[in-house]
Amino acid sequence: MSETKSFNTYNHTSPEVQTERLELTETEVDERFAAIVKAEEVLAATNHDERELREATSLYKPSQGYDINSMKAAG
Amino acid sequence: MTLTRQSAFFEAALTTRHHDLTGHGAWSDKSTQDYFIFVSSFGTVKLRKRHAYPATFARSIGPSLIFGYGNETLGHMIAEQALSNVSEDAFVSEEFLYCTIDCQQQSIVVQRDAVCTMPLFTMEHSDVIALSNRYDQLFNQIDKRQVHINQAALVNYLLFDDRHNQLATGADVLYDRVRFILRDGATHVTYPNHAYIAEKTQEKGHPRFFKEALETTLDTYWERYDTIGFQLSGGLDSATAPGYFASQGKTVVAASFGLPATMGERQRAKLDDMARRFSSLQNHIINLTPEEYFPFSDRITANHWGISHEYQDIHQLAAMQMADYFSRQGITAMFTGVGGDELCQNITNDKIFPFGSAVKEARATAVVPQYMTDKFKILHTKTQEQTPHHQDRPIPTVAYSVILTNIGFNNTFIDRNVWPVAPLSDPKLFLYAQSIPAWYRHDKGLLRAYQFARQFPPSIVYPETLEDFSEFLHFCKPQVCSLLDSFFDVSLLGQHDLIDESSFKDYYTHATRSKYDDSDTRILELIRLLAVEINLRMFQ
Numbered sequence: 001m002s003e004t005k006s007f008n009t010y011n012h013t014s015p016e017v018q019t020e021r022l023e024l025t026e027t028e029v030d031e032r033f034a035a036i037v038k039a040e041e042v043l044a045a046t047n048h049d050e051r052e053l054r055e056a057t058s059l060y061k062p063s064q065g066y067d068i069n070s071m072k073a074a075g
Numbered sequence: 076m077t078l079t080r081q082s083a084f085f086e087a088a089l090t091t092r093h094h095d096l097t098g099h100g101a102w103s104d105k106s107t108q109d110y111f112i113f114v115s116s117f118g119t120v121k122l123r124k125r126h127a128y129p130a131t132f133a134r135s136i137g138p139s140l141i142f143g144y145g146n147e148t149l150g151h152m153i154a155e156q157a158l159s160n161v162s163e164d165a166f167v168s169e170e171f172l173y174c175t176i177d178c179q180q181q182s183i184v185v186q187r188d189a190v191c192t193m194p195l196f197t198m199e200h201s202d203v204i205a206l207s208n209r210y211d212q213l214f215n216q217i218d219k220r221q222v223h224i225n226q227a228a229l230v231n232y233l234l235f236d237d238r239h240n241q242l243a244t245g246a247d248v249l250y251d252r253v254r255f256i257l258r259d260g261a262t263h264v265t266y267p268n269h270a271y272i273a274e275k276t277q278e279k280g281h282p283r284f285f286k287e288a289l290e291t292t293l294d295t296y297w298e299r300y301d302t303i304g305f306q307l308s309g310g311l312d313s314a315t316a317p318g319y320f321a322s323q324g325k326t327v328v329a330a331s332f333g334l335p336a337t338m339g340e341r342q343r344a345k346l347d348d349m350a351r352r353f354s355s356l357q358n359h360i361i362n363l364t365p366e367e368y369f370p371f372s373d374r375i376t377a378n379h380w381g382i383s384h385e386y387q388d389i390h391q392l393a394a395m396q397m398a399d400y401f402s403r404q405g406i407t408a409m410f411t412g413v414g415g416d417e418l419c420q421n422i423t424n425d426k427i428f429p430f431g432s433a434v435k436e437a438r439a440t441a442v443v444p445q446y447m448t449d450k451f452k453i454l455h456t457k458t459q460e461q462t463p464h465h466q467d468r469p470i471p472t473v474a475y476s477v478i479l480t481n482i483g484f485n486n487t488f489i490d491r492n493v494w495p496v497a498p499l500s501d502p503k504l505f506l507y508a509q510s511i512p513a514w515y516r517h518d519k520g521l522l523r524a525y526q527f528a529r530q531f532p533p534s535i536v537y538p539e540t541l542e543d544f545s546e547f548l549h550f551c552k553p554q555v556c557s558l559l560d561s562f563f564d565v566s567l568l569g570q571h572d573l574i575d576e577s578s579f580k581d582y583y584t585h586a587t588r589s590k591y592d593d594s595d596t597r598i599l600e601l602i603r604l605l606a607v608e609i610n611l612r613m614f615q
Contacts, residue, residue, distance in 0.1 A: 029528050033286045033525060034283060037283045040524070044512075044515075051514065054518075055512075055514060
């Protein structure tokens with residue numbers, strides 16, 4: 001499907017995680033991941049509308065994205 | 076292009092007709108350079124020799140034959156215990172298939188692991204028991220005209236793409252962790268007790284450990300498997316492992332199914348972004364031209380329709396090309412992105428299996444297509460009212476949908492000695508990720524956060540578009556329509572009064588002439604009808 005997906009659920013432009021460099025040290029990668037998790041924790045504690053959306057369970061749909069004979073690419 | 080039918084990786088054809096339990100001696104070793112082959116009066120076992128992990132093994136001791144693949148010690152230890160006593164840690168630690176056959180006692184024990192990389196089918200018919208990783212090979216030992224069609228399976232497959240029950244009576248699939256036993260002339264399949272996902276909700280994992288858990292899994296797999304290649308789709312999941320290994324300075328050999336047209340352009344832009352970001356990534360693209368790679372094209376090229384269409388990957392010809400490419404590169408294990416969706420899924424037990432109440436309700440109220448006859452509609456109603464015999468089966472340790480993918484996809488690679496591996500569906504990683512609160516898993520947030528931290532390309536981490544096979548399959552419609560014309564002019568489904576041929580012709584003509592609409596999934600429905608019709612003819 002060619003739907004547009006949003007990806008603003010954590011603040012990836014926040015100073016803690018922003019960098020222009022591609023080659024990061026492992027420590028820097030760890031720090032970036034930890035910063036994202038931390039930002040998510042804060043969001044989880046404050047944004048109750050988003051919580052309802054994110055914690056909803058989905059229905060098993062065997063022919064719509066769950067196996068190789070669906071439209072989706074494997075991975 | 077010439078295609079030959081591949082023989083099975085594992086095949087056992089055994090007869091239960093002898094019940095006197097005497098005079099059946101031992102196994103004769105007829106192994107060749109490529110296969111373990113053991114023969115006794117009880118039956119024959121054939122297993123491809125594989126030297127890379129998971130290596131195969133087979134040896135006889137008097138009347139006993141022990142064979143399988145992967146961690147033999149682990150398989151033996153588990154097979155010796157009552158299934159209810161086997162710890163979760165044992166099951167999720169490594170790959171194995173462990174089998175013992177005693178030709179004097181005429182007994183069989185087959186113990187499966189948690190990941191079920193290799194499909195394994197069984198068939199009981201008259202006095203024959205057959206096991207194989209290839210569904211079509213089950214029928215070698217029996218008179219196909221005696222095979223009947225399971226009508227409930229037919230309804231569930233056609234309407235819901237549900238393959239829990241097999242079209243052919245007597246056939247079954249051995250899923251994760253099950254034990255298949257033949258003793259005293261009777262077969263039993265036993266299941267472990269645990270419903271893992273449900274039990275994992277008690278203790279919450281913290282998302283901060285996800286990066287470490289993921290990389291530990293990837294590092295373990297890198298050490299475990301030899302000469303690894305990567306399937307790369309241009310999506311989030313399949314990018315994870317090659318991106319990580321490239322960032323660690325490893326050379327990454329990858330291959331992609333290249334989509335045509337608009338989606339193909341967008342996909343290639345993403346693959347280019349990956350190659351620019353990770354300089355050690357070498358990607359080979361197999362261009363999916365609709366004229367060559369349309370569904371069932373492999374069967375036309377091979378001039379053999381076969382019997383395995385229920386399980387056929389509809390992109391099998393392309394998968395063969397990819398497997399051949401990896402094989403030429405000396406690759407013996409291919410890492411895929413399979414399991415990425417499921418790693419972050421948020422579903423309850425009730426919504427996983429077709430016998431969950433939510434799924435049953437959805438199915439009961441499903442609108443049956445107009446071209447189905449009244450007889451089919453009555454069958455549908457009756458089928459949905461029946462309680463499946465496997466209602467008490469446990470929740471898989473890897474997502475059930477991953478096992479379905481394994482069944483449809485893996486044989487093409489296993490046939491060519493390329494072992495498909497899905498690191499994101501590693502049972503330990505899956506169970507840990509499922510214990511993390513749903514908040515962090517939503518929209519694959521854990522994987523996106525990880526890739527963002529590692530500076531994966533933005534087009535991978537937060538794509539503006541998603542590509543799939545819908546546009547490619549749209550371009551395949553002329554070929555599919557031609558196949559439908561040839562199979563449904565006079566069809567067995569019509570003769571059995573399950574479809575109205577005239578009405579169906581109108582339906583598929585309209586469906587195959589319609590303009591491209593990415594939400595129109597009728598092409599998959601038509602492919603399932605073709606698969607069933609082909610199989611019905613094979614049983615004639």
